Amino acid sequence: MTSFKTLDDVDVKGKRVLLRVDLNVPMEDGRVTDATRIERILPTIDEIAGKGGKVILLAHFGRPKGQRAPEESLRPVLPALEQHLGRKVAFADDCVGAPAEAVIAAMKDGDVALLENTRYHKGEEKNDPAFADEVAKLGDIFVNDAFSAAHRAHATTEGLAHKLPAIAGRTMQAELEALESALTSPARPVMAVVGGAKVSTKLELLGNLVAKVDYLVIGGGMANTFLAAQGKAVGKSLCEHDLAGTAREILEKAKAANCTIVLPVDAVVAQKFAAHAPSHVVSVDHVGADDMILDVGPKSVAHVEDILGKCKTLVWNGPFGAFELPPFDESTNAIAKTAARLTVDGKLLSIAGGGDTVAALNQAHAGQEFSYVSTAGGAFLEWLEGKTLPGVAALQA
Ligand code: AMP
16 A cells, blocks of 8 residues: 555644635536536545644636636635535635735634635746745645646646645545455455547556456447457548557557457447437448447347456446447446445445546446546546556655
8 A cells, every 4th residue: 555644644734724626617607517527535534624623625626727717716616615614714816925824824724715826827847846836835734735736747736745744635545445455455356447539538447457457348439449450340430540569569468468458349329429320330340441339249248248247346437438429328338237236235446547537437327336446537547557646646655
C-alpha cells in the first residue's frame, strides 16, 4: 500500500483547512446540470466542519488562463453547493489577498467558505511557489480531495502540499484505495475492459495493462483496428489502419506477459451511423464492404461474461459499442449488468471510470452497483497508464 495521511491522522478543530476540491461541474444557463462532483466532496466537507475545522474550498473552473473571466466564475456553483450541503457557504471573490483574508477572518469553527477560481491566477497552472505561498498563508492544513485534478502539477493540486501539512480527503482516499485494489495488489484473475473509439488515444493504457492483467478485453471502435491488423475485413467501420503494426506489437507484448487478449468474435453491423439504423449480426470473418461495426455481437458478449465469471477483479474503461445510439448499446448494457450482479453477489471487485464510461454505465443502470466508479477522466486514465500523478505523489512525500 502506498502511504498517505488521511483525516484520521490530523486534528482539524479550530484549524483553517484549505480543501482542494473538484467543482468543475457541467453548467447550462448558469445552473449546474450534473451535481455528481459536488455530491462526492460532501463527506469530506461535513467531516471537517463536524470536527470544528474551518473549511476553505479551493477549486478551479474552466480554463480562464490566468485572467478574471466572469463566465468562468465559481459563484454560480454556490447555490448548488449550498443546496447539497444543506448549509450556508461564504464566498470570496478572489482565492488570495484581501477578499479571501476577510472572508476567512469572519469564519467560525465549522463554517464553510468557497474561494473564487484558482485559475484566475497565472501562478496556479504554472505551479508558481510564490502563488502557492500566498494561498498557504490562508490556511493551517492542506487537504486534497480532487483526485480528478491530481494529474496536473498546479499550485493548489501539488505546490501547496509542500507548504503545509498535506493529507488526502475522503474522496481522494476512496479513489486511491479503489485503484490500488484494482491494479497494485488485486485479487486475481483480473480483467481489464478497454473500449471506446480509437486505439491512438489509449496506446499507453493498453501497453501498461497487458503487463498487469490476466485478460484484456478490447471492444468498441478500437477492436476494429486489432481485427484489421489480423487481416480481417472491417468494411466501413471506424478503424485506424495505420496502427496495424502497433496493434500487432500489443498482441505480442500480451503474449510475452501471459495476458490473454479477448477480441470480438461477432459484430453488430449497420450501414448508417445512426440510432435504430437497420442492423444485423455477423461473424467478424464476414463483415461486408459497406458494413460498419457498431457493437460487438451476442457470442462476444457471452464469451466476455464467461471469463468475467471466473475473475475476481474488473477494471473498465470505454464502451463496447456506439452506446449513445440504440440498439448499439446492447452489449455494453449486458456486460455492465453482469458485472454489477457479480459485484452485488460479492464475487467481483469492479472499478470503472474515464471518459464516456460513467455515462455508459449509468445508462445501463449498473453504475450504482459497481464497487467504485471514478468520475476523474484524465487522472483515472493516466493512473491506468501507470503514470505517477503529481498531486498524489505530493501527498506521499
Ligand atoms: P472513448 O472516449 O475513447 O472511450 O470513446 C467513446 C466513444 O466510442 C463513444 O462515443 C462511442 O460511440 C464510440 N464507439 C464505441 N464503439 C464504436 C464503434 N464500433 N464505432 C464507432 N464508434 C464507437
